[in-house]
Amino acid sequence: xxxxxxxxxxxxxxxxxxxQDWWASVSGxxxxxxxxxxxxxxxxxxHLSAAPADxxxxxxxxxxxxxxxxxxxxxxxxxxxxxxDRNVIYEGYAENWLKKSTPLGLSISKSLxxxxxxxxxxxxxxFSLQLRTDAILPALAGTSWGNATIEQILLMQSGSAEDGPAxxxxxxxxxxxxxxxxxxxxxxxxxxxxxxxxxARQFKPGEKYNYNNYDTLVLGFLVEAATGRKxxxxxxEMIWQPAGPQQGGAWIQNNSGQTSTYNGFSATPxxxxxxxxxxxxxxxxPDDCFARYLMTAAKQMQRTHIPTRCYGYQTWSWxxxxxxxxxxxxxxxxxxxxxxGVVMYVHQASNTNDAAMMALYQRALKLL
Numbered sequence: 364x365x366x367x368x369x370x371x372x373x374x375x376x377x378x379x380x381x382x383q384d385w386w387a388s389v390s391g392x393x394x395x396x397x398x399x400x401x402x403x404x405x406x407x408x409x410h411l412s413a414a415p416a417d418x419x420x421x422x423x424x425x426x427x428x429x430x431x432x433x434x435x436x437x438x439x440x441x442x443x444x445x446x447x448d449r450n451v452i453y454e455g456y457a458e459n460w461l462k463k464s465t466p467l468g469l470s471i472s473k474s475l476x477x478x479x480x481x482x483x484x485x486x487x488x489x490f491s492l493q494l495r496t497d498a499i500l501p502a503l504a505g506t507s508w509g510n511a512t513i514e515q516i517l518l519m520q521s522g523s524a525e526d527g528p529a530x531x532x533x534x535x536x537x538x539x540x541x542x543x544x545x546x547x548x549x550x551x552x553x554x555x556x557x558x559x560x561x562x563a564r565q566f567k568p569g570e571k572y573n574y575n576n577y578d579t580l581v582l583g584f585l586v587e588a589a590t591g592r593k594x595x596x597x598x599x600e601m602i603w604q605p606a607g608p609q610q611g612g613a614w615i616q617n618n619s620g621q622t623s624t625y626n627g628f629s630a631t632p633x634x635x636x637x638x639x640x641x642x643x644x645x646x647x648x649p650d651d652c653f654a655r656y657l658m659t660a661a662k663q664m665q666r667t668h669i670p671t672r673c674y675g676y677q678t679w680s681w682x683x684x685x686x687x688x689x690x691x692x693x694x695x696x697x698x699x700x701x702x703x704g705v706v707m708y709v710h711q712a713s714n715t716n717d718a719a720m721m722a723l724y725q726r727a728l729k730l731l
Contacts, residue, residue, distance in 0.1 A: 382438075382712075383437075383438070386437075386438075386441075386693075386712040388546070389466060389467045389469070389693075389712070390441060390461060390464045390465075390466050390467075390710065391464060391465060391466075391467075391629075392465040392466060392467045392613055392615075392629025392630075393467060393546050393547075393615055393629070394465060394613055394629065396546060396547045396548060397545065397546055397547060397548045397615045397616075398548055398615070398616045398617070398618060398620075399613040399614060399615055399616060399627075399629075400593075400595035400613065400614045400616055400622065401611055401612075401613050402595060402598070402599045402603050402608075402611055402612040402613065402614070403599070403611055404608050404609055404610050404611050405604055405606075405607045405608050405609070407607070408607050408608060408609040408637075409449075409606065409607025409608075409637055409640070409641070410449050410607075411446065411449050411451065411609075411633055411636060411637055411640070412449070412450060412451065413450070413451050414446075414447070414450035414451055414452045415450075418447075418450065418452055419452050419453065420445070420452050420453040420727060420730075421453075423452075423730050424726070424727070424730055427723055427726050427727050427730075428453060430719070430723045431443050431453060431455055431720075431723055432455055434716045434719060434720060434723075435455050435456065435457040436457055437457045437458055437712070438712055438713065439457075439711060439712060439713050439715050439716050440457065440694070440709065440710075440711045440712075440713075440716045440720065441456070441457045441458075441461055441466075441710045441711055441712060442454075442455070442456055442457070442461050442464070442466065442632050442708070442709065442710040443455045443707070443708070443709050443720070444632050444633070444635075444636055444707070444708045445705065445706070445707045445708075445724070445727065446636050446639075446640070446705070446706050447703065447704055447705045447731050448704040449636075449640050451636070452727075452731075453727075454632075461632075461710075462632070463631070464631070464632070464710075465610070465612075465613070465629045465630060465631055466629060466630070466632065466635075466695070466710040467615075467626070467627070467628070467629045467691075467695075468626075468628045468629065468630070468635070468689070468691050468695055468697075469626045469691030469692040469693065469695050470532070470625065470626055470690060470691040470692055470695070471628070471689040471690065471691040471695050471696075471697055472579075472614075472623075472624060472625060472626050472627050472628040472691070473579045473624070473625055473626075473677040473689075474677050474678050474689035474690075474697070475598070475602065475628055475638070475689070476579050476582050476583055476586075476624040476625070476677060477517060477582065477660055477676045477677035477678060478601075478602050478642070478657075479582075479583075479586050479594070479597060479598050479601060479602060480513070480517065480582050480585065480586060480676070481653055481656035481657065481660065481676075482597070482601035482602065482653060483585075483586050483589050483590055483597070483601075484652070484656060485652035485653045485656060486590075486601075488586075488589040488590045489513065489585070489589045491513075492512065492513045492514040492517065493512050493513070493514060494512060494513055495509070495510065495511070495512055496508050496509050496510075496511055496512070496513060496516060496581060496585060497509035497510070499585055499588045499589055500581070500584055500585060500588050502555050503555065503558065503559075503581065503584075506523075506558060506559055506562045506564075507521045507522045507523040507562050507563075507564050507566075507568060508521050508523065508558065508562070508577070508578070508581045510522075510568050511568030511569065512568065512569070513582075513585060514676075515568045515569045516578045516581050516582060516585075517578075517582065517660075517676040517677055518572065518664060518665065518674065518675070518676065519572050519573055519574055519575055519578050519674065519677075520568060520569050520570070520571065520572055520573070521568055521573075521575060521577070521578050521581070522564065522565060522566035522567050522568045522569070522570055522571065522573075523561075523562050523563060523564065523565070523573070523575055523577060523578070524561075524562075524563035524564075524565050524573065524575070525565050525566070525571070525573055532574055532575060532576035532625070533576060534561055534563055534575075538557075538561050541557065542557075542576070545615060545617060545623050545626075545627070546615070548618065549618075550617035550618060550623075551617070551618045551619070552617070553619055553621070554580050554584075554617065554621050555584065558577050558580070558581070561577070572665050572666075572667060572674065574667070574668060576625040576626070577625075579624050579625035579677060580623075580624055580625055582624060582677070583622055583624030586598075593620075593622075594614070594622045594624060595614045595622055598614070599612075602638075602641070605641060606634070606637045606638050606640075606641035607637055607641070608630065608631075608634040608637055609631070609633060609634060609637075610630070610631045610633075610634055612628060612629065612630045612634065613628070613629050613630075614627050614628055615627030615628075615629075626691070626692075632708055632710065635697055635708040636706050636708050638697065639697050639698075639699050639706030639708065640704075640706055642657060642699055642701075643699060643701045643704060643706070645657055646658060646701055656676075659675070659676065660675050660676035660677075660678050661675055661676075661678055661680065661687040661699075662675050662680075662684075663675065663680045663682045663683070663684075666682075667679075672688075675687070685700060685702070686698055686699065686700045687699055693711055693712055693713060693714065694709065694710075694711030694712070694713055694714045694715075694716070694717055694720075695709065695710060695711065696708070696709040696711075696720075697709075698721075698724060700728060703728060703731050705728065705731055707724055
């Protein structure tokens with residue numbers, strides 16, 4: 364038995380014991396349970412170090428540090444790390460073993476997939492975001508996704524279907540059930556075949572925002588078709604290695620070797636921070652194609668089913684220009700504040716602490 368929980372992507376087991384086991388697997392990235400494409404560590408990892416003692420939150424504002432500490436519980440907030448200019452000013456773990464964990468980003472992965480689309484665009488593999496998808500992916504001709512432009516899919520505007528009240532990212536609960544096997548190696552169906560079968564064509568492309576996991580899967584296939592490379596290989600070269608990871612990353616795949624681009628990337632807590640700093644540093648040259656893409660991706664282009672959040676290219680914001688967020692089910696966050704050079708990575712098993720977490724982050728920003 365399973366119970367739908369919260370806003371994004373998946374369902375967790377109903378019993379406490381089952382939920383604890385499931386979240387332990389999430390903290391490990393499902394690397395033992397599911398097929399994964401493994402990405403290597405960088406030969407020379409990018410800089411990330413502990414901040415000097417007088418720059419850490421415990422020194423600058425002990426009350427804020429104590430506030431973060433108080434949130435750390437295995438069933439709620441499991442990991443919090445904050446870095447400024449690649450210096451870690453706070454880190455906390457609900458349990459010691461989590462220091463060496465490789466948490467699954469869940470829907471944070473959507474934002475990473477959008478980064479890969481940007482690299483494909485700037486390399487010339489994708490001519491324009493205004494191109495219809497079926498021009499690159501003929502297998503989707505006649506579907507909502509085939510009729511939509513690449514930009515419409517980046518914005519979750521394929522029109523395939525309207526989400527139900529839970530906003531799980533799937534058109535219906537039966538569709539969600541078909542996809543849950545991805546976490547334990549029992550996903551045998553072809554993703555594109557499933558898309559064609561599940562396409563409800565409820566809206567015209569571009570007409571309405573709907574949070575849709577299939578939209579992100581399409582983006583992964585677009586990258587593969589445009590570049591002639593497997594998605595994990597392209598992502599490794601263009602995003603992962605430039606981020607300078609100290610440990611290996613991994614993408615969950617189905618049994619056909621198709622990459623679960625909507626929910627499947629895992630990395631160590633430190634390497635999640637490195638991704639955030641890679642994004643910040645990539646935005647600094649306004650004359651660079653990828654920088655311009657990132658600045659567009661992070662804009663608050665539309666309101667969403669969450670009243671306080673706006674959406675860009677598979678990327679969230681609080682409807683302001685100060686921060687943008689990569690967000691995953693259950694309280695996974697990579698919060699990026701470019702102007703201050705600050706990144707916060709949060710791994711949770713519940714959204715319970717979200718409001719307190721973000722209030723503490725805003726207080727911390729005033730010190731930085």
